[in-house]
Amino acid sequence: MAQMTMIEAIREAHDVAMAADDRVVVFGEDVGFFGGVFRCTAGLQEKYGKSRCFDAPINESGIVGTAIGMAAYGLKPVIEIQFADYVYPAYDQIVSEAARLRHRSNADFTCPIVIRMPTGGGIFGGQTHSQSPEALFTHVSGLKVAMPSNPHDAKGLLLAAIADPDPVIFFEPKRLYNGPFDGHHDKPVESWKNHPLGDVPDGDTIVPLGKAAIRREGADVTVLAYGTMVYVAEAAAKETGVDAEVIDLRSLLPLDLEAITESVRKTGRCVIVHEATRTSGFGAELMSLVQETCFYHLEAPVIRVTGWDTPYPHAQEWEYFPGPGRVGEALKKVMED
Amino acid sequence: MTNDISPLSLNVPEPGCRPGTTPDFSDFEIPRAGAVARPPVDVDPDTIRDMAFSIVRVLNKEGEAVGDWAGALGPDELRHGLRHMQLLRTFDARMLNAQRQGKTSFYMQHLGEEAVSCAFSRALQPGDMNFPTYRQAGLLIASGYPMVTMMNQIYSNAEDPLHGRQLPIMYSSKEHGFFTISGNLGTQFVQSVGWAMASAISGDTKISAGWIGDGSTAENDFHAAMVFASTYKAPVVLNIVNNQWAISTFQGIARGGVGTFAARGHGFGIASVRVDGNDYLAVHAVAKWACERARRGHGPTLIEHVTYRAGGHSTSDDPSAYRSRREAAAWPLGDPIERLKQHLITIGEWSEDRHKQAEAEVLDTVVAAQKQAEAVGTLTAGKTPSPRDMFEGVYETMPPHLIRQRQEAGF
Numbered sequence: 152m153a154q155m156t157m158i159e160a161i162r163e164a165h166d167v168a169m170a171a172d173d174r175v176v177v178f179g180e181d182v183g184f185f186g187g188v189f190r191c192t193a194g195l196q197e198k199y200g201k202s203r204c205f206d207a208p209i210n211e212s213g214i215v216g217t218a219i220g221m222a223a224y225g226l227k228p229v230i231e232i233q234f235a236d237y238v239y240p241a242y243d244q245i246v247s248e249a250a251r252l253r254h255r256s257n258a259d260f261t262c263p264i265v266i267r268m269p270t271g272g273g274i275f276g277g278q279t280h281s282q283s284p285e286a287l288f289t290h291v292s293g294l295k296v297a298m299p300s301n302p303h304d305a306k307g308l309l310l311a312a313i314a315d316p317d318p319v320i321f322f323e324p325k326r327l328y329n330g331p332f333d334g335h336h337d338k339p340v341e342s343w344k345n346h347p348l349g350d351v352p353d354g355d356t357i358v359p360l361g362k363a364a365i366r367r368e369g370a371d372v373t374v375l376a377y378g379t380m381v382y383v384a385e386a387a388a389k390e391t392g393v394d395a396e397v398i399d400l401r402s403l404l405p406l407d408l409e410a411i412t413e414s415v416r417k418t419g420r421c422v423i424v425h426e427a428t429r430t431s432g433f434g435a436e437l438m439s440l441v442q443e444t445c446f447y448h449l450e451a452p453v454i455r456v457t458g459w460d461t462p463y464p465h466a467q468e469w470e471y472f473p474g475p476g477r478v479g480e481a482l483k484k485v486m487e488d
Numbered sequence: 489m490t491n492d493i494s495p496l497s498l499n500v501p502e503p504g505c506r507p508g509t510t511p512d513f514s515d516f517e518i519p520r521a522g523a524v525a526r527p528p529v530d531v532d533p534d535t536i537r538d539m540a541f542s543i544v545r546v547l548n549k550e551g552e553a554v555g556d557w558a559g560a561l562g563p564d565e566l567r568h569g570l571r572h573m574q575l576l577r578t579f580d581a582r583m584l585n586a587q588r589q590g591k592t593s594f595y596m597q598h599l600g601e602e603a604v605s606c607a608f609s610r611a612l613q614p615g616d617m618n619f620p621t622y623r624q625a626g627l628l629i630a631s632g633y634p635m636v637t638m639m640n641q642i643y644s645n646a647e648d649p650l651h652g653r654q655l656p657i658m659y660s661s662k663e664h665g666f667f668t669i670s671g672n673l674g675t676q677f678v679q680s681v682g683w684a685m686a687s688a689i690s691g692d693t694k695i696s697a698g699w700i701g702d703g704s705t706a707e708n709d710f711h712a713a714m715v716f717a718s719t720y721k722a723p724v725v726l727n728i729v730n731n732q733w734a735i736s737t738f739q740g741i742a743r744g745g746v747g748t749f750a751a752r753g754h755g756f757g758i759a760s761v762r763v764d765g766n767d768y769l770a771v772h773a774v775a776k777w778a779c780e781r782a783r784r785g786h787g788p789t790l791i792e793h794v795t796y797r798a799g800g801h802s803t804s805d806d807p808s809a810y811r812s813r814r815e816a817a818a819w820p821l822g823d824p825i826e827r828l829k830q831h832l833i834t835i836g837e838w839s840e841d842r843h844k845q846a847e848a849e850v851l852d853t854v855v856a857a858q859k860q861a862e863a864v865g866t867l868t869a870g871k872t873p874s875p876r877d878m879f880e881g882v883y884e885t886m887p888p889h890l891i892r893q894r895q896e897a898g899f
Contacts, residue, residue, distance in 0.1 A: 176686075176689060202688075202689045203689070207716075208715045208716065208719055210711075210712045210715055210716070212678065212708055212709055212712050213678055213681075213709075213712030213713070213715060213716050216675065216678030216679050216681075216682060216709060216712060216713075217678060217679070217681055217682030217685055217716050218682060219679050219682060220619070220678070220679035220680060220681060220682025220683035220684070220685070220686065220696070221682045221683065221685060221686035221689070223617070223667060223679065223682075223683055224617070224682075224683045224686035224687060224690070225686070225690075226686045226689065226690070240708065243672060243675060243709075244675060244678075244709075247670060247671075247672040247675060248670060248672065248675050248679070251670070252668060253881050253882070253883070253884070254653060254881045254882050255650065255653055255654050255658070255660070255668055255670070256650065256660040256662075256668035257649060257650050257651055257653070257660070257881055258881055258884075259649075259660045259661065259662045259668060260660065260662060260667065260668050261884070292882050293882050293883065295883075316883075316884040317883045317884055361887065361888075404887075405887035405888065405889065406889070408888065408889070
């Protein structure tokens with residue numbers, strides 16, 4: 152075990168996978184010599200050579216499209232889109248190609264690629280450095296979607312994604328790269344160095360896709376969260392005194408429906424939180440599933456606390472970001488019904 | 489503001505000919521056969537820039553093979569080539585008819601473009617990979633893929649290798665170096681570059697071939713493919729099949745003011761060549777040259793195959809609504825089958841009688857395959873793929889939500 156930031160854990164996952172398997176290749180914009188704008192691939196080119204880790208032209212469709220071709224050849228590309236906000240030029244390649252390759256060719260060709268992208272707000276990133284586009288990918292059959300919330304899971308989930316035979320969209324909440332963040336932007340930033348989830352196992356460690364984790368056990372209400380919102384939910388529970396059970400979904404597709412159902416049937420209440428905009432966001436799917444599977448156990452309407460249905464603003468960062476205040480209000484409200 | 493500026497107007501290119509007018513290809517410059525020299529395979533792309541504005545041609549009007557690019561194929565190989573093109577044309581005609589009879593939902597023919605995929609296929613080696621569009625079935629036919637399997641796919645019957653999941657003609661065969669076809673245009677062009685990069689990363693000697701039509705060169709992935717191919721010197725042959733038409737849109741809408749599609753390669757530093765797409769010998773010779781360049785590590789080549797889409801875009805298209813019915817007959821590069829036939833006769837290796845006999849044999853072969861496929865089933869009759877199968881293969885292992893949906897659907 153070693154204490155790491157999420158960045159170091161992600162870098163380490165690459166290192167472990169590249170050392171174990173020559174077929175793992177890593178590329179993206181500024182990923183090679185420089186080691187990535189967030190340092191997630193630092194040192195990999197020096198260690199594994201330019202044919203295993205290299206810089207790519209600024210063309211997201213080209214990055215994903217060539218990775219699909221490499222996967223068809225038999226490699227396992229782990230590629231980076233510099234910000235999730237810039238994945239849209241590659242959307243055709245991801246949706247029409249990567250997600251469909253196995254099905255449409257009856258497994259004649261498969262697409263074991265991992266597409267990493269920093270996501271989420273809370274960093275004054277404005278419109279194009281803050282988005283959370285996960286719902287655009289959970290809607291696509293053939294993709295898997297994961298989002299870690301800590302260094303331990305980041306390494307284990309990324310290694311699971313690399314080992315997975317299907318394409319995985321891997322969202323990294325950049326707000327959590329250096330330390331946990333509970334939405335209290337006026338308080339000093341914590342570091343992963345003293346956090347229990349900053350303790351990352353050595354070597355090849357797997358956190359399986361499709362398995363949620365309970366971050367805080369509780370009896371009153373189930374909070375479904377992922378990424379940065381896990382810490383916001385924990386803070387909101389602490390500050391309101393509501394005994395909330397906070398579930399970190401970790402994988403959105405496939406989803407750990409069993410863990411969700413078990414918890415909501417126990418608590419009878421559910422609050423869903425995500426940074427992404429509300430309408431047709433992933434929260435809508437979670438809400439539907441909770442309604443379908445837990446209807447007779449529900450004692451109150453399910454509440455969503457999300458980003459507003461607006462582009463992510465700059466100056467209004469903390470009015471947009473669903474912080475502990477708004478989540479706390481939802482926890483109190485759901486308990487009143 | 490001065491008064492000498494007139495109002496601006498938008499330039500929207502128009503084809504030379506519309507329904508009811510006389511086809512005119514007088515602007516279309518055709519160099520004589522043998523006029524373009526064959527450079528060495530390690531040529532510096534900068535020194536062959538004129539090749540993107542000329543056309544490599546081997547067969548002259550008399551049916552003789554002339555110039556540097558001639559002589560790569562012997563009579564037996566040419567007779568094979570003729571047979572492949574005949575098979576493809578007959579297959580097309582039968583499948584077009586099968587669609588009209590309601591045995592399948594959809595078909596797309598290759599009429600007039602048979603030389604492009606059939607001749608190119610013979611320049612590749614086992615293990616190489618094509619990333620075709622929906623109009624290169626000659627790659628399958630010339631590499632020996634069973635015709636009955638192609639028909640099973642078109643009929644979506646119980647022996648369809650793709651289990652009825654794909655629209656007709658969207659074949660896939662890794663074994664035959666034929667990447668799974670997608671309905672989304674241009675996507676496979678950049679994937680072919682990635683496959684070639686993977687071969688280079690792995691220290692392999694295999695190469696790939698990307699395919700795109702004239703219309704789809706306007707897609708963003710065309711640009712992406714050119715950038716990546718150039719940057720990484722990927723061992724790939726990038727083929728543009730310029731058949732003059734993208735459904736109803738003439739090639740000038742995609743080409744804009746640029747002289748040729750091949751000329752696009754210059755900006756990327758990619759060796760770029762135009763070839764007579766209706767000249768089996770020229771297509772094969774240029775393909776062989778480009779494949780050798782790629783395999784020897786000299787980098788990518790862009791080939792513009794100049795041809796003409798003689799048939800409708802698909803079974804859902806009526807070209808007489810946007811172009812002259814007489815345009816195909818007026819196309820100056822003629823018909824690829826007729827031209828190869830004439831060449832073989834000219835060199836004393838073929839005759840009208842043998843040709844007629846070959847046509848009859850080809851028809852028998854295709855009809856036999858069709859009977860075999862139809863005995864299994866068609867889209868509307870006989871044995872069809874299990875509905876249970878549509879849930880399979882979305883992922884390697886079926887996730888819980890799909891298992892639930894499959895049960896909900898009753899399978």
